[in-house]
Amino acid sequence: MFKNYFKIAIRNLLKNKLHTGINLIGLTLGLGVSILIFFFVQFEASFDNFHKDSERIFRLERHEISEGEEFSSFSTPVITAPTFESEFPQIENITRMISSSAQAYLDESTTQNQKLLMVSPDFLEIFDFELIEGNKNQVLNDKFGIVVTEKVAQKYFGDANPIGKSIRLKMGDNYEEYRVTGLLENVPSNSSIQFEILMNDKNLDFNIAEQNQNNWYNVYGEAYVKLNDASSKASIEAGVDPMMKKVLGEDYEEGTYFFTLQPMSEIHLTDDANTGMAETTRPTLLWILAGIAFLILLIACINFTTMAIGRSTTRAKEVGVRKTMGAEFGQLVFQFLTEAFLTTITALVLGLVLAELLVPTFNNLFEKELTLVYGPVQILILAGLVVLITAMAGAYPAFFMSNLRPIKVLKGNLSMHFGKQALRKGLVAFQFFISFLLIASTLIMVNQMKAIRNYDLGFDQEMVVVVDVPYVPTQSFVSSIQLGFQQAELYRQALVRRSEVQSAGITVSTYGDEAFWFAGFPLENGDQFDFRVNFVGGDYLKTLGLEVVEGRGFNPDPGSDSSAFVINEAFAKAMKWDDPLGELMPNPRFDPHQIVGVVKDFHHNSLYKEIEPILLVKNPATFFSGINMLSINSSTNPKVLVKGTGTDFEGFRTMLENEWKQVFPLEAFKFSFLDQTIEEQYKADERLGKMVFFAAGIAILIAAMGLFAMAALSIAGRTKEIGIRKVLGASSVSISWMFNKEFLMITVAGVLIALPLSLYLMQNWIGQFAVKDWPSWLNFLLLAIGGIAFTLIIVSAQAFKATQMNPVKTLKDE
Known part of the structure; x- marks a missing residue:
């Protein structure tokens, strides 16, 4: 019996080639795009699910409240992890997680910048990253032991077994030998934590002085905890305030500095701009994409239904004859649904081919690594789509046509309208x-x-190249910036002698919502004043074309203007300074300084945000003397901004690299375009x-x-x-x-x-x-x-x- 249903359905479909072809093309397009989107949504929803205890894993979030305004960040003090571990027995494991980088030897004449993740020994006890070789209880115990992924092992050692081999990394002033103690599978693409090399967080000693590691107001990296029981979250958060009172002593103010625990399941999918180190996706995007997929499928199904209604007169006579011959209502419904099913299943096969063809374009568009894997979840999605489309597209023709009275149909008394015209017009209008x-x-x-x-951002971004200068790690934050600027100045001086260079400046921050550092200091009345800061040198203002509306810019000579500050108009307005030149910061803790110039407001943030007060500084020591709060979400490494004179970029790039090799012969040359950085936002x-x-x-x-x-x-x-x-x-x-x-x-x-x-x-x-x-x-x-x-x-x-x-x-x- 079922065989006959399929035979008749195939004959009907082949008989009406135009009708069938349009339905197939529409459903194929709809299914191809929808499959891709639904698989993408499922992929994004699967982030971090491979950690078997993910419901017990949480990330610490730091909160500070000042003048009724709350500032939150996932950056935490170094001392947070050991303090939480000792204060809360509900914590099974805890790890710090500090992102860093170092120059690494590929061979005696080649180095490259290598990304690192400094973690506590408990890291692999918390997260289920697949260890191929090594004991997860031991691989991170040694300060000079590292765990590498397969990709990194291939890069440094080829096909040889990396265990026991060494990589030379520049930590501090010297290169240190790090022995490979563990080999990991490449980090899954659906992990919000991405890394290449893991090393013990004892290596923080190379970058952070001990006094800063024990300071609750200096933050570096993030911290994750694994609880004995997920329900312990509330009791830990309730105990944070007593803990802060204990550790801060006289500096403690109730409810102004505290921590909360963010569940692992909430890390990847978030609309919050504060994302920390994790890779995130806005759930709004997924809802929009899923809505688009559904609308496209709906249009294709409407085509199916409206054409079935359009052909209702012809099919009505067929139904009349079948009923006269004894066909029952259920059999007729099944016949029509069989036709819808065959069309849908054929379109599904073609849609899968189309989806596979579209995957590279989709990955390029969204910068993802999506692959169409047909596991149990994906099979259920496909089965659900077939059932949904068969029901949506075939239900009305099946039930309406099967319910017709044969005597009216065969006598020719069937009205050409019988309610279907309004529905057909409504469906087309909805399309x-x-x-x-x-x-x-x-x-x-x-x-x-x-x-x-x-939009005019208030500065010049055309033909401006950003060159990263080698990082100089020291235990003093100020010294690290100053030494980095000294290196950058050597390269800048080499460039300004070239006719291809119009001007060159030095900067720590380039462009973006979190690029400029967030800082603050107390005013005389006790209020907190928050602003953005950037450390600059050379011809920074000239290179970016920033307009000085009052006073002057910085002297480009390295030793000059060590006590000078330049502000933007928003800073002067926030301070209520009518004549800002010569003004001093209203905080006696600042070392001797002077406001020497005011630049016209410019957008250092993306255009999602309003212009903020900005302070430009040459000497970091003067700045650090007066602030009481600092948050850094971008690189601390100085960069050289270079403005070219012509349009021959290839020749310009070659010149930049040649000069780089003269100044830094062993360091890798790395550059980017400022306008591309802006577009990234x-x-x-x-x-x-x-x-x-x-x-x-x-x-x-x-x-x-x-x-x-x-x-x-x-x-x-x-x-x-x-x-x-x-x-x-x-x-x-x-x-x-x-x-x-x-x-x-x-x-x-x-x-x-x-x-x-x-x-x-x-x-x-x-x-x-x-x-x-x-x-x-x-x-x-x-x-x-x-x-x-x-x-x-x-x-x-x-x-x-x-x-x-x-x-x-x-x-x-x-």
Whole structure:
């Protein structure tokens, strides 16, 4: 019996090739894109699930409250881990996690920058990273023992077994030998913690003085804990305040400095800008992508349903004959659902092929490493899609057609309307509504991102190259910055002698929401004043084209202006200084200093954020003498900013590298473009915009096929009427307009609903920017006109073809 259902279904599908082809193409496109998106959403939801005790793993979050304002960060003091371990018996394991880097020897003449992760010995007891060789209880016990991933082992040792071999790393002033004690599988791509080499956190001694390691107000890296029981979280958080009172002593102020525990499951998926070292994804993005996938599938299913309704008259006679021959209602339903199932399963196979082809493009767009793995979860997703689409696309035709009364059908008394026309028009209108909603949203996003790209940031970013200077680790933070600046100055001096260089400056921070350091000091009235700071040297202001509106900029000579500060307009306004030149910071702890200049406000942050007070400093010792709070979320390594004079970048880059080899013959040359750094800030929204644009294109293509099929079916059912009208003298234009009116009303209805709704829905997205730019009403008018023209072209083409038929042939067919 089932074999006959499938035979008949296949015959029906092959008999109506246009109908079947449009359904297959629409469902294939919808399924291909949807499979990719649903697998991506499932991949993002699986982050960190491979840790078997993930529900007992938490990350410490530090909170400081000043003047009613709360500042939170995942950066913690070095002393946090041992203190928590001794104070809370509920903690089973704890680890510090400090990201660092060092120059590493590849051979006697080549070095490269190597990323490191300093961790406590308990690290591999907390996390389930797969250890291939070594004992996880011992591999991190030795200060000079390291654990490497397969990728790193291949880079340094080729195919040889790395255990027992050494890597030379520059720690402090000297190169140290580090012996490989463990080999790990490469870190899974769905891990929010990424690393290449693990080393014992005793190596912090090379970078951080002991007094800073025991200071509760100096923060470095992060801390993770594994609890005996996940329910202990509340009791630990309740005990934090008594612990802080104990360790801070006289500095303790109730409720102003404390820690909370963030569950591992909440680390990767977050809308919080404060993400710490973890790789994160905004859950809003996943909801948007999942919504897009569902809408595309819905449009494809609507095509299936509307075409089934369009062919209802032909199929109604088939149903009448079958019922007369004894077919039951359930058998007819099963027959129609079998056709929907066969179409869906074929489209699924083709959709999987399409999804595989789109994976590289998708990974490139979202900078992911997604692979389509067909495990139990993925198989369930695919099975669910087949059931959902079969039900959505086949349910109405199956149940409606199977319920027809055979006597009316076979007598020819079946109304051409019987409720289906309103449903068909409604479904087509809904298709257009979805399509125009996606197109209007794309228009808003493209316009906003264009405004962001063209916005004047207040500084010059064109042809500015950023060159990283070798890091000079010392136990003194001030000394490390000063020594780094000395190295950077050697390279800068070599560059300014070249005719290809217009100017060169030195900076610690470049650009971005957390690039400039966050600092603060107490005012005379006890209030806390917070601002952003950057350490600069050379011709920093000139290289970036920053406009000095009062006073002067820094003298580029290394030994000059050691007590000078330069501020921006926002800083002067926040301090309420009418004449800031010569002013002093209202805090006697600052070493002797003077405000020598004010620069016009510029956007050091991305355009998601407003301009903040900024302090530019040449001598870090003067600055550190007066502050009581500092938070660093970016590199502490100085960089040289180089502005070129021409447009020959290849020659310019070669010159930069040649001069580098003269100054740092053993160090790796590394550079980037300032404008690329700026563009990086908006990549997430650029990607989302591209995805919505792609989805809008797919939606329009599927809707176009649906409109084509519906127009064809509608006109095919009225060929005799067209013949009679032509015989009575109707023109081709009037007949074409008769059909166009019906579909134009549907198009206009979709546009009128979609455009205002897109403005409403996009308010939250565009509201995240400090700089906003909505498209003009003319853009939306052109979009509406384009939609109307789109409908006119498709329907008119079908109508014109029908009007060219000889009325004699259409009228004698009875």
